[in-house]
Amino acid sequence: MHLSPTDPSNPSTNAPGAAGVLVPVPAITRDWICPFCSLLCDDLKVGSHSDGTLSVADTDCSRLSAALAQYGAADAQCRSMVDGNDVELDAALARATQILATSRRALFGGLATDVAGARALYTLAAACGAILDHLHGDTLTPATLAFQDRGSFFTTLSEVRTRADLLVFFGCQPSQRYPRFFSRTLEGTDIARELIFVGCAMDPAAAGLAHARTEALLPHAELYETLALWSALAEGRAPGALHRDGNDADASPDTSAAATLSSLQARIAAARYTVLVYEPAALPSPHAALLIEALNRIIKAANRTTRAACLALGGDDGASTVNQTVTWLSGMPLRTRVSIPTRSAGTAPLDYDPYRYRTRRLLAGDEVDALLWVASFAPHAWPTPLDPAVPLIVLGHPALADAARARGANTVFIPVATPGIDTGGHLFRVDGSVVMPLVPARGAALASVASLAAQLTTQLSARLHEPRSGEEQQ
Secondary structure, eight states: OEEOTTOTTOTTSOEEOGGGOEEOOOEEEEEEOOOSSTTOOOOEEEEEOTTSOEEEESOOOHHHHHHHTTOOGGGGGOOEEETTEEEOHHHHHHHHHHHHHHOSSEEEEEEEOOHHHHHHHHHHHHHHTOEEOOTTHHHHHHHHHHHHHHOOOBOOHHHHHHTOSEEEEESOOGGGTOTTHHHHHTTTOOOOEEEEEESSOOOGGGTTOTTEEEEEESTTSOHHHHHHHHHHHHTTOOGGGGSSOTTOTTTSOOHHHHHHHHHHHHHHHHOSEEEEEEOGGGSOSSOHHHHHHHHHHHHHHHTTTSEEEEEEOOOTTTHHHHHHHHHHHHSSOSSEEEOOTTOOTTOOSEEEOTTTTOHHHHHHTTOOSEEEEEESSSOOOOOTTSOTTSOEEEEEOGGGHHHHHHHOTTEEEEEBOOBTTTBOEEEEOTTSSOEEEEOOSSOOSOBOHHHHHHHHHHHHHHHHTSOOTTTTTO
8 A cells, every 4th residue: 555645544644843843754664575585575655755766664674675775866867878878768679679680699688677567578588589487597596497397285374474483494594694584484473393404504683583493404514415414304214325335434424413314204203294495595506306306205205104395596687477478478497598589490489499599598699699688676787797798788777777888888777666665566485385465665757668578569569570672673
């Protein structure tokens, strides 16, 4: 609910100051949904001030405070640019259209946008044969690969809050990236719970939770070795079965680790509902998919006798939203190339390759001739391996304007609205089953990614269908 500062129903409307002068107070949006992490907290009260700044009350989320600090009075005056020079929006769109029309292998990167933005960008990609990859593709892809190979048992935040009596956190402390994780999922409940941190220290934010007992197991253990042993025990295998010769003392796993994980397995079997929490971004690379697959295998084994599920904390900056949207539209996840309608015979309409179409690999190998970079939630800059000679189109946060101006030649910059700040929108929550509607807290006159992508598609289509030289006389 958004209340204007001049609305008489707003309890915080203009208040008398010195000598009875009315002092403007911020417009308040209650039950505002924060778009800056995938928890999508929906219990916030945000104030929009006359100088373009924003503030939020009654929350200690450092991540939200840092994000709101990126907005100010200059946003509404932010101009589009071509080659470092301010231009009107139409001129920027025309130059961007020219770049995409002449490109033969464009990359759409960043892709930090919402459902509507993703839909419009996919249509634009189909018009010019672009490759699609997200800013967080390196953490999104391992989870996708593990899911494709073995499947997974998912859960929801509601299930965690109302049913989970055992939470196992593997190699992560959620509050580091998601400061409100525990307050949104566990605080204020009276369920007796066990919180066990495996392969890491306990999260300090979990220490004060009522009705919860917290401990850390094997905090300094190597994660791959821990999961190899744990998954073997989950399948009922003896620890020595991991090696060719179970009697080889030097090759046998640590007996104390085996005993610790065997005890954990017994607790999972006795629990009513276990949730195994992990963060793809916190797992060691480059083989995080193997770890995620092992976690899924442990949960799958547990479900033979009890109830258990995984909760992956990730999908920020619209990563899971865009991945789901592209999958609906194409049947393929991100890191897919969409072939143009006029493709040659025998060319597949879609080409999915999670390794070949990695943004940094493509840029480092000079395999793209244009980059469309989308960053609407934060001023995430394009990757540094981008060759200065490669044309760059930025649909970005106003705070990216200086970086775009500094790049100069071969650069088009168009400031965009952030969903939940200056435009509405929809995002998938971290649990993947809930789509949250975003309401703008401020409303600066900035175009959405969806509207700009739609205009580019229209102009590109018209340009590609223009009659070639000599055709008009025939």
